[in-house]
Amino acid sequence: MTPPKERPIVMTQYFTFAEPPDGLLLESGRTLGPVTLAYETYGRLNWKKNNAVLVCHAFSGNAHVSGYNQPDDKTPGWWDDMVGPGKAIDTDKYFVVCSNILGGCGGSTGPSSVNPATGKLYGLEFPMVTVRDMVEAQRRLADHLGIHKLLAVTGGSMGGMQALQWVASYPDRVRSAIPISTALKHSPQQIALDEVGRQAVMADTDWHLGNYYGRKLPEKGLALARMIGHITYMSDRSMEEKFSRRLKDEKYSFSFATDFEVEGYLRYRGDNFVKRFDANSYLYITKAMDYFDLSGDRLFGDGRTVKTRFLVIAFHSDWLYPLYQSREIVTLLKMRGVDATTCEIQSTYGHDAFLLEIDEESRLIRHFLAKTQDLANREDA
């Protein structure tokens, strides 16, 4: 059966670089190589090469942002509502690139990859990577794809951190940045929540200091970490609307079985997560977010400004990345006279809003990208 036209099939591709002896020099001072990035592309790079949009995924995402990898896939890519033909990030107009982050477990090099020095999986031998290192790897991919200047870099949550890091690392290679539901740095509350998740993984007796590959996985710990995560992605209001105090069965069981729907939901989410995510990647990526800090002079460098245009989007009811953190980005933009648009969207969905409030985000991103493309075309004429 041929897939209907509205189900575009996309193939995940792989790019390997930093072969030994070169390696990729990391922020920690260690080198890593070879490095493979899993990535997907949509649409076509135009002849001016000025229509490339890099979409950066959040903590648990992957390179598969839009469409389907297989005709019978049940669900499309993680931001399919936003990225695709005729959508806000229109793949008929833009060349969209999304890669799995360095340190991830969606096909890119991470702690569950083979360490060429030992022939075994890295585990905790994998060096600590930072958001800057992730962007450095993406920059190599952009070079490989023949993109000198990105039309836009966008993403929510940790994807937004990568968008900001692109401006900090390569301001001349980014025409616009669209950080969504993100922050210049993790607050102590965010670090604390990450640490609780890490401790949940490491407390699992099956974790074995990260050497669980080929054995029983630390499923309980990882599932618990994910359950905590899901609570932080919702809001009190959205949980009330989604679950209220509804029971799975009609009566209380008067036991520790799952009485409430919310309990069942969290367990389901946790159990599903361990099937697709590596526990060590969980540790590494949360640590990378905690190390991230572009406050003060680190976003633009001492006294510098940038030509990069900004669209900063945040959501009411997001208590994991509260509005004030987006306003801290905005303050830096004002101080440096950066051309910027900001919007604080009314929503009850909490941090999840950036994946759910598609209509509002689309209205902003569609026109912002069109304007940026217009400016790029004039500059490149």
Added chain:
Amino acid sequence: MRLDHRTIVDLIDSGSRILDLGCGDGELLSRLAEGKGVRGQGVEISEQAIYKCVEKGVSVFHSDIASGLSGFPDQSFDFAILNQSLQEVRNIGFVLDEALRVCRRAVVGLPNFAHVRARWSLFFRGRAPVTPSLPYDWSESPNVRFMSMADFRNFCRNRGIRILRAKYLGVHGRVSFWPNLFASNGIFLIESETRWDA
């Protein structure tokens, strides 16, 4: 084009940097970008207005005017525009001081509470005025400050603000005779008597 917009566009130098405080749907900034090649930045509190700005290609900060000004460096814009927005803020002195800290000059557009129709309504009907420039019923008005043209001139004099030009508008065109009675709107080009670059 709206009469007040046309008047403001005439007061703005080509190619200048503009900060439009309370820019609404971005119509004026969009006109200024087209007609005068300005580099514009809006500040606006309404979420729905933000979408309309972005549709027009206007850059805008989603914020109220008062806190929207903090963070900008001194004298980083050529003109502030406060068109039909100043009467909606409580701390008028603070906002004007901040606007003139951030911008070399400001263009302020205000409704005239002492317009003849408003006076008529109050004096003969004993009712809060509803006029073309004050179109709201008292119970639904976003305005929190009600001033006349003479009030604003007096305010500026007492606050060390120089009025460089004043344009008075009626419903159909310019008003030159007895503006405090016959103008429904006034548009003032102002600057601070304190020199920021001194």
